[in-house]
Amino acid sequence: MNLRTLVLIAAVALAPAGAAHAVAEIQFWHSMSGPLGESAVAVIDQFNASQNVYRVAPVFKGDDEESVAAAIAAARAGKAPHIVQVSDAGTATILAAKKSIRPVHQMMAAAGEKFDARSYFPAVSGHYTDGRGKLLSLPFNGATPVFYYNKDAYRAAGLDPEHAPRTWPEVQQAALKVQESGATPCAFTTGWQSWVQVENLSAWHNQPVATRNNGFAGTDVKLKFNSELLIRHVSLLSSWMKSGLFTYAGRRNAAEAKFREGECAMLTSSSVAYAAMAKNARFPIGVAPLPYYDEFKGAPFNTVVGGASLWVMAGKKPVEYKGVAKFFSFLSRPEVQAAWVEETGSLPVTRAGAEQARKQGFYTRNPGAEASVTQMSKATADHSRGVRLGNLTQIRAVIDDELEAVWNRKKTPMEALDAAVERGNELLRLFARANPS
Secondary structure, three states, rough: OOOHHHHHHHHHHHHHOOOOOOEEEEEEOEEEEEEEEHHHHHHHHHHHHHOOOOEEEEEEEEEEHHHHHEEEHHHOOOOOEEEEEEEEHHHHHHHEEEEEOOOOHHHHHHHOOOOOOHHHHHHHHHHOOOOOOOEOHHHHHHOOEEEEEHHHHHHHHHOOOOOOEEEEEHHHHHHHHHHHHHHOOOOEEEEHHHHHHHHHHHOOOOOEEEEHHHHOOOOOOOEEOOHHHHHHHHHHHHHHHHOOEOOOOOOOHHHHHHHHOOOEEEEEEEEHHHHHHHHOOOOEEEEEOOOEOOOOOOOOOOOOOOOEEEEEEEEOOOHHHHHHHHHHHHHOOHHHHHHHHHHHHEEEEEEEHHHHHOOOOHHHHOOEEEEEEEHHHHOOOOOOOOOOOOHHHHHHHHHHHHHHHHHHOOHHHHHHHHHHHHHHHHHHHOOOOOOEE
16 A cells, blocks of 8 residues: 555545644655655655644755755754754764754653654664664664666576575676676676765674764764775775776766666665666566675674654744654554555665565565665664764765775775775864864
């Protein structure tokens, strides 16, 4: 059952109360455009139709950085929205505006809404909690990187289309067979290289990206990903680039189009890409967990949640917070979670939501899509919660710069990673000076 069907059901159920008027409007600023934005409006309409006391009003405020900056500026002027959607990269920024936000766990408790953070997957909730494990924001549109492969290309290369590579050396073996067979012009590509090949690869192996618990313990933090794991991995990808096994498509998600069009046989990218690729590809798509290096003890651990969460702004009336809490409880319902997954391909953020999607046959109809859930189901380890770093968007751009220098043979992997750490540390120092603890 999709979101729009649920909206109609809710509207019919509430028809007798149609004459009632909303007593509190809840402003919700977000950065969702296109189909995702349409789906978000549909789920908001569903909530509004389900009761006649509160009305959530969505307002598109531009891209992620623009939306957060606008919310913080509005808070300082006493005109903040009730809810603002913040991307994972903006978490440190919104947290730095301490007086402008109200932690979700406090707001839900004060509103009298039942709320158990343990209902969320640990790798999801852990990214948005404080030092005591209390949720600061509500996980919303989640994603994590997974491994995609073209089953037809695998068959043409003499590979078993029902068995994906588990480790990076196995990916290399598969890439060599694809190359030898000529099944596709390119063997492997990646989207979102900084997020996938640095942040998530590190978490997947429980290796630190930065000091101070990857930034969760404070802003006086330094990067340290120029270590054995990343030097080894970037060196491997560099060798693939030289031999034609790896094709670099760009910093964002252009690699997904190369895979979808059958140009590349294998891809690492966001789990949320699956729905569109499966709809438009002319071949069966295999989906599997991200590859790993089995020499690292305990690997694989968990990957990191991407996407965004919903933050509550401070200074609102109790009745308005009651409406926000009701809306958040609504979003957490298993049937709403399952419909959101079906509509958008997002990662279900609660266990009950994932189970509901499973019961409704989503993972049967989309074999392999459950790989993202598998990756997020484990308890987080010391360094696998992800990163909470100021200026993270700019740091990712620096990493992209330096990785591109490797792909273009201008720097060695070690030189590039050392430079990325040095340049990134300067951005962290700037953020710490602007936002003292």
